[in-house]
């Protein structure tokens with residue numbers, strides 16, 4: 001499978017980017033993965049000229065089998081920079097790259113809840129684009145600033161849930177591929 005990790009943070013030393021790297025390192029070596037950030041995407045405007053950064057992201061989402069989005073929680077929702085990127089990709093709606101795409105979400109927050117409200121808002125938006133959301137388990141990395149040592153995730157319980165989430169995403173992606181092949 002080809003995994004694309006999208007970090008919803010615009011920070012260079014983002015905890016969510018770190019979480020995605022650590023998550024993908026748990027995968028078997030047969031899978032490919034890459035992590036991108038939404039930091040360099042300009043503010044959305046309705047225009048026919050799509051910026052290069054958006055074109056690149058659209059291509060990466062299109063070419064992936066599974067997208068994993070990790071977002072910070074900002075004021076009880078997901079980050080504005082992630083929403084901005086999704087809005088660019090959402091047009092045109094019927095060709096948006098999240099349609100029929102298997103998408104898993106997680107969040108890392110320095111707070112004691114770990115970003116559940118951010119993910120709930122994100123699910124509503126992804127569902128509107130036709131994404132196939134991986135139903136669980138839900139992964140919220142609480143107190144995330146205390147969960148990494150030299151960039152390595154130390155929370156074994158979180159690792160267990162992440163592994164399960166990624167395994168479920170693979171099962172779902174295989175099922176979707178199979179169904180789409182039968183349809184065409």
Ligand SMILES: Cc1cc2nc3c(=O)[nH]c(=O)nc-3n(C[C@H](O)[C@H](O)[C@H](O)COP(=O)(O)O)c2cc1C
Pocket residue numbers: 009010011013014015016017071072073074075076077108109110111112113114115144
């Ligand atoms: C503007 C702003 C609002 C925030 N609001 C919340 C919040 O509502 N809930 C929460 O758990 N953390 C909140 N935080 C803390 C972020 O979740 C925390 O900084 C996060 O771990 C950053 O992830 P990153 O390093 O990937 O950017 C907020 C941070 C900022 C900058």
